[in-house]
Amino acid sequence: MVLMLIVSISSLAMADEAEEPEEEPVDDETVEEIEIMNNSLGCQIRLLQLKKAITGNILKGEMIVDVIEGLEYNTSDLESILDEMDLVLDEAKDADPNASNATEIFVDLKSDAKNLTQQFRTELKELLSDVKYKEIKEQVKEMVSNELGNYSIKVRNRIKQFNRNQIYRLYGLCGEGNNSAVNQYMNGTMNLSQVKLQLNKMINMKAKEKREEIFLRMKREKLQNRNNATAEALSISASCSQRAQERLNKRLENANNSGNEKLIDRIQKQIENNSNGQQNGNSESGNNNGKGKGK
Numbered sequence: 001m002v003l004m005l006i007v008s009i010s011s012l013a014m015a016d017e018a019e020e021p022e023e024e025p026v027d028d029e030t031v032e033e034i035e036i037m038n039n040s041l042g043c044q045i046r047l048l049q050l051k052k053a054i055t056g057n058i059l060k061g062e063m064i065v066d067v068i069e070g071l072e073y074n075t076s077d078l079e080s081i082l083d084e085m086d087l088v089l090d091e092a093k094d095a096d097p098n099a100s101n102a103t104e105i106f107v108d109l110k111s112d113a114k115n116l117t118q119q120f121r122t123e124l125k126e127l128l129s130d131v132k133y134k135e136i137k138e139q140v141k142e143m144v145s146n147e148l149g150n151y152s153i154k155v156r157n158r159i160k161q162f163n164r165n166q167i168y169r170l171y172g173l174c175g176e177g178n179n180s181a182v183n184q185y186m187n188g189t190m191n192l193s194q195v196k197l198q199l200n201k202m203i204n205m206k207a208k209e210k211r212e213e214i215f216l217r218m219k220r221e222k223l224q225n226r227n228n229a230t231a232e233a234l235s236i237s238a239s240c241s242q243r244a245q246e247r248l249n250k251r252l253e254n255a256n257n258s259g260n261e262k263l264i265d266r267i268q269k270q271i272e273n274n275s276n277g278q279q280n281g282n283s284e285s286g287n288n289n290g291k292g293k294g295k
Helices: 002-006 028-034 040-069 076-094 102-127 130-147 149-173 179-187 192-204 208-238 240-258 261-294
Strands: none
Touching (some): 028 102, 040 076, 040 102, 040 130, 040 149, 076 240, 076 261, 102 130, 102 240, 149 179, 179 192, 192 208, 208 240
């Protein structure tokens, strides 16, 4: 019971690496990530984590390109992927955490960044042997982590502020006002594990009925937050194709302004492929509808 209650102090999954794309339109990771985005601070955390992840992947990619260029590999396709990733990073930097569609922007740009990272990996593996790929990846890993220090500090500070609010709220739900725990957590004399232990002890000292009441309130709130996040994720997923096309059109405009011919060609092909995919989907839908009426 106590474990379920304490889990309300979010452990905040970090977005340090872009993972493989999920097959499901709405996955558990996405729901968990947007669960805290019901306020400006939660949105700030997620957008900072996203910018950190994209920046890290761009830095790694640039270093990898520098290395394999020296080995006389053709890196033009890899460079065009990184150029598009730069556009995604600019969009993430422009994202307003206070905007009503901040969650939608986060989900969209995270998806784009993950897909581009996967494309970069696939292209790189076609150029290099597995041994060489792993060797180069390890070479750049430590250099990149040193470059991301500023983002890491910002993310940690926002998380600490978020957890401070959560601690204060939890004590309030338990009918206690413990500003000393909040202050000790913020000044570093008490870590999050110690705060959880203190909460645990406080709850166990209460009468059984009170403990059950606290548990039920926290359980309901946790369930409501998860349901809200799931509903929002499904809503975002429903119109993702249209928004993807709009983002590509905007990126094409930026690519045209930069005069980057390789990037222009790359984005134009994506727009064309997306358009063909939508037409095929509409055609199949029409055929299915026709079959249904025939039956």
